[in-house]
Amino acid sequence: MDHLAQFIVAGLTTGSIYALIALGFCVIHNATGIVNFAQGDFISLGGLVIFTLLMGLKIPLIIAFPLSVIAVTIVGALLERVAIRPARSRSIVILVFITIGASIFMRGVFKILWGKNQMGLPPFSGETPINFAGATLMPQNLWIFGITLISVIGLHFFFNRTRLGKAMRATACNPRAASLMGVNVNSMVLLSFALSGALGAIAGIIIVPITTLSFDIGVMLGLKGFAAAVLGGYGNSLGAVLGGLLLGVLESVGAGVISSTYKDVIAFGILLLVLFIKPSGLLGRGDTERL
Amino acid sequence: MRIRLSGVKSHLGLVILAVFIVLFPLALSNPYYLNVANIIGINTIIVVGLTLLIGYAGQVSLGHAAFYGIGAYTSAILTVTYGFNPWLALVLAALVTGSIAFIIGTPTLKLHGHYLVMATLGFNLIANIIIVQCDSVTGGPSGFPGVPPLAIGSWVFDSDIKMYCLIWSMAFIGIVLGLNLSMSRVGRGLRALHSGESAANCMGVPASKYKVKMFVLSAVFASVAGSLYAHYLSFVSPKTFDIFFSVELVTMVIVGGMGSIWGGLFGSAFLTSLPNVLSSFDEYKDIFYGFILVVILIFTPEGFIPGILQKLDFYLKEKGQRNKKRIDDSSEEPGLNSVSGIPLADSCSSKRLEASNDIILGINNISKSFGGIAAASSLTFDVQKGSITSLIGPNGAGKTTTINLIYGVYKPNLGTIIFRNNRINGLYPYQIAAMGMARTFQNLQIFDNITVLENVMVGAHAISHNEFFVSMLHPPSYWKEEKLIREKALEALSFFGLEKEADLPACQLSFGEQKRLEMARAIVSEPELILLDEPVAGLNRAESITIAGLIMKIRSRGATVLLVEHDINVVMSISDKVVVLNYGTMIAEGTPIQIQKNELVLSAYLGGSL
Numbered sequence: 001m002d003h004l005a006q007f008i009v010a011g012l013t014t015g016s017i018y019a020l021i022a023l024g025f026c027v028i029h030n031a032t033g034i035v036n037f038a039q040g041d042f043i044s045l046g047g048l049v050i051f052t053l054l055m056g057l058k059i060p061l062i063i064a065f066p067l068s069v070i071a072v073t074i075v076g077a078l079l080e081r082v083a084i085r086p087a088r089s090r091s092i093v094i095l096v097f098i099t100i101g102a103s104i105f106m107r108g109v110f111k112i113l114w115g116k117n118q119m120g121l122p123p124f125s126g127e128t129p130i131n132f133a134g135a136t137l138m139p140q141n142l143w144i145f146g147i148t149l150i151s152v153i154g155l156h157f158f159f160n161r162t163r164l165g166k167a168m169r170a171t172a173c174n175p176r177a178a179s180l181m182g183v184n185v186n187s188m189v190l191l192s193f194a195l196s197g198a199l200g201a202i203a204g205i206i207i208v209p210i211t212t213l214s215f216d217i218g219v220m221l222g223l224k225g226f227a228a229a230v231l232g233g234y235g236n237s238l239g240a241v242l243g244g245l246l247l248g249v250l251e252s253v254g255a256g257v258i259s260s261t262y263k264d265v266i267a268f269g270i271l272l273l274v275l276f277i278k279p280s281g282l283l284g285r286g287d288t289e290r291l
Numbered sequence: 292m293r294i295r296l297s298g299v300k301s302h303l304g305l306v307i308l309a310v311f312i313v314l315f316p317l318a319l320s321n322p323y324y325l326n327v328a329n330i331i332g333i334n335t336i337i338v339v340g341l342t343l344l345i346g347y348a349g350q351v352s353l354g355h356a357a358f359y360g361i362g363a364y365t366s367a368i369l370t371v372t373y374g375f376n377p378w379l380a381l382v383l384a385a386l387v388t389g390s391i392a393f394i395i396g397t398p399t400l401k402l403h404g405h406y407l408v409m410a411t412l413g414f415n416l417i418a419n420i421i422i423v424q425c426d427s428v429t430g431g432p433s434g435f436p437g438v439p440p441l442a443i444g445s446w447v448f449d450s451d452i453k454m455y456c457l458i459w460s461m462a463f464i465g466i467v468l469g470l471n472l473s474m475s476r477v478g479r480g481l482r483a484l485h486s487g488e489s490a491a492n493c494m495g496v497p498a499s500k501y502k503v504k505m506f507v508l509s510a511v512f513a514s515v516a517g518s519l520y521a522h523y524l525s526f527v528s529p530k531t532f533d534i535f536f537s538v539e540l541v542t543m544v545i546v547g548g549m550g551s552i553w554g555g556l557f558g559s560a561f562l563t564s565l566p567n568v569l570s571s572f573d574e575y576k577d578i579f580y581g582f583i584l585v586v587i588l589i590f591t592p593e594g595f596i597p598g599i600l601q602k603l604d605f606y607l608k609e610k611g612q613r614n615k616k617r618i619d620d621s622s623e624e625p626g627l628n629s630v631s632g633i634p635l636a637d638s639c640s641s642k643r644l645e646a647s648n649d650i651i652l653g654i655n656n657i658s659k660s661f662g663g664i665a666a667a668s669s670l671t672f673d674v675q676k677g678s679i680t681s682l683i684g685p686n687g688a689g690k691t692t693t694i695n696l697i698y699g700v701y702k703p704n705l706g707t708i709i710f711r712n713n714r715i716n717g718l719y720p721y722q723i724a725a726m727g728m729a730r731t732f733q734n735l736q737i738f739d740n741i742t743v744l745e746n747v748m749v750g751a752h753a754i755s756h757n758e759f760f761v762s763m764l765h766p767p768s769y770w771k772e773e774k775l776i777r778e779k780a781l782e783a784l785s786f787f788g789l790e791k792e793a794d795l796p797a798c799q800l801s802f803g804e805q806k807r808l809e810m811a812r813a814i815v816s817e818p819e820l821i822l823l824d825e826p827v828a829g830l831n832r833a834e835s836i837t838i839a840g841l842i843m844k845i846r847s848r849g850a851t852v853l854l855v856e857h858d859i860n861v862v863m864s865i866s867d868k869v870v871v872l873n874y875g876t877m878i879a880e881g882t883p884i885q886i887q888k889n890e891l892v893l894s895a896y897l898g899g900s901l
Contacts, residue, residue, distance in 0.1 A: 093351060097542060
């Protein structure tokens with residue numbers, strides 16, 4: 001177990017990404033009850049757009065980063081406006097499968113625009129390793145921790161301290177009551193997709209330098225983020241962050257101890273275990289039906 | 292009539308399908324299409340099972356590609372590596388797959404909500420990785436070659452056309468079994484569960500058992516399809532069974548229309564052939580596929596087939612029927628005149644003789660708290676056989692909680708509940724229903740996805756016995772029971788003056804009609820004890836009097852009634868005994884007259900000034 005510290009660092013890094021993705025799932029779930037299977041494509045798109053901006057157009061990172069986030073945010077909002085809103089009165093299962101259709105569609109578009117080749121991006125700031133508590137940290141790891149932390153704090157502030165955030169939470173609790181109190185439920189749902197788009201984009205942008213980029217990079221990441229959200233208690237934001245970090249660490253340590261070929265088996269094995277033992281997740285609550 | 296019509300419709304559909312299956316290969320010019328037809332047939336077998344799971348049990352599985360794969364690989368490995376007979380391998384594969392589905396389904400389907408989706412999604416990903424990694428057994432990523440064709444004696448299914456006959460015979464059988472199940476007692480119970488799980492449970496439909504059985508059955512369908520696939524292509528590859536295929540299978544069900552077997556057939560034909568049609572678009576294929584999927588889901592959310600059928604139905608029948616009904620409604624309220632004239636006080640005095648001293652329900656010292664709030668504390672009272680006993684009290688007194696405790700919806704923290712000399716606390720509602728208890732609900736719990744008659748037939752679930760196998764095969768004994776239940780249900784409906792509405796969708800009934808439907812659903816099983824939770828709440832005076840009369844008629848049929856009600860006039864005029872609750876404790880019990888004079892009740896319940 002010499003490398004335990006290293007595994008934990010690696011796990012926390014991917015875990016941070018999972019946390020961001022899981023948060024994206026939560027935001028949409030809370031506003032609409034939908035599991036958004038296009039979440040993974042937000043991640044892909046974030047990575048692909050920043051790749052084009054940095055490598056193709058040579059735009060500096062400090063401008064390319066927000067531009068990419070804005071681009072995916074717009075795509076998220078478009079998805080809601082074009083595909084979800086016309087079908088809002090339908091059952092949840094239909095809406096979930098609309099997001100699946102949209103995901104297939106988006107992936108098709110990405111494949112044509114960016115091709116099937118694998119791409120790479122350099123880290124944000126050099127590759128000088130830093131030694132910390134027996135583990136080697138790359139600067140990109142720090143970027144990932146930092147940006148995730150800022151996003152989580154920002155999101156927390158938004159939901160608890162701003163009028164808009166509170167309106168969104170009210171919509172999540174009871175859309176009908178919220179609309180009677182003057183909240184525009186449609187814009188809240190639109191906002192939730194936009195916000196998920198932004199979160200997905202951030203996850204995609206920060207992970208690209210430590211992995212290879214392709215048009216479907218977000219598919220597996222999206223599924224892992226989903227597992228993280230379930231692990232934390234689906235719909236619970238704090239749970240999403242916890243679930244993400246925990247899943248990342250368990251997966252990384254497990255892969256290190258057993259074999260990296262079974263990395264995904266470990267991640268989804270944890271998902272099954274949670275569902276069998278404590279299906280409401282670490283922080284979730286079961287709901288009751290009134291007769 | 293509606294049921295019989297739909298029966299005829301599906302028989303006609305089966306004949307047309309059979310003719311189509313026979314004629315299709317004759318009309319073919321290009322043998323490649325036979326191959327596509329075979330894959331459609333295989334997918335159809337999976338989709339029929341999945342349609343039953345999604346449309347009837349209301350559970351989505353993203354693991355059916357894995358079940359399909361386990362069926363295919365088990366058949367391949369058993370026949371090639373171990374030299375098993377292919378048919379034996381097919382059966383063993385189905386057993387293995389069914390067992391795995393049972394292990395996954397049992398813990399996840401106990402819970403409300405969509406936990407099965409998550410579990411099956413994880414399972415499919417894991418199964419796929421394991422198939423790829425265990426290359427010494429499965430052939431790994433490059434696949435498993437050399438699976439022998441199926442054979443009956445010396446007749447070997449070694450060509451496309453021979454496999455076409457086999458695959459489509461199996462698909463046809465699958466469709467027949469699926470249709471049978473969907474129209475049976477089990478299908479009704481499942482649809483009721485889908486609409487209102489707790490309520491269906493209280494009618495005697497065992498929710499998690501039924502869901503698990505349905506899930507296992509659908510996994511077995513997928514496994515059989517997988518075995519056919521392996522023997523047909525003689526080669527299996529892990530890519531065929533990844534999570535994306537699971538998603539595609541569910542998409543077939545949804546595009547065709549959830550809950551319609553015919554829709555599933557359409558969905559599987561449409562989505563299996565779509566990539567072939569789109570292949571000329573080459574790299575734009577995915578974009579078109581995704582686009583078509585989204586458009587279909589947005590514009591025909593019920594799916595193609597049910598959407599079309601519904602529209603046809605509406606124009607042909609519903610319109611006329613509903614118009615007629617409206618006229619009937621305005622002219623007279625059925626069943627109302629027959630009893631509304633009864634002077635309640637008179638019948639009150641005569642009925643007291645009927646109540647015996649036998650205790651049918653004994654509540655002994657039960658307590659229940661939610662968090663820090665004691666909704667019931669140390670409640671003790673009896674219900675005499677043949678009596679009408681009322682439970683009254685201000686809002687929040689714990690009346691409905693008591694009903695839910697008796698019916699097993701909540702488990703008491705302390706105390707015992709004895710029903711017909713058996714201790715029933717700790718039992719599930721569906722078990723209590725089977726012991727001869729029935730109930731209605733304070734918040735209406737009508738199954739709005741089925742007809743009025745079917746609602747009442749679900750009410751008879753606890754006293755009928757047709758289970759999964761019988762429901763799929765429809766032997767004579769099945770029809771005998773169905774006929775009996777239907778007659779009982781019609782009788783119960785006419786008791787409450789709803790016989791004309793029998794074939795309407797339950798959601799079309801008015802509030803008052805729905806209340807009566809709930810009561811009809813409760814009496815159809817001829818229970819010993821009926822719990823009525825606020826049967827007249829929200830009704831006007833005349834309707835209340837009608838219901839009060841009907842409650843007495845229920846009792847004269849031999850049932851005991853435990854009534855929760857706010858309407859004091861109704862309670863005082865029909866009850867033998869009144870139990871008064873306040874803040875979860877019993878403050879008085881006695882005859883209506885004693886209660887009306889009780890000081891405690893006057894101050895606590897009716898307000899001190901009276």
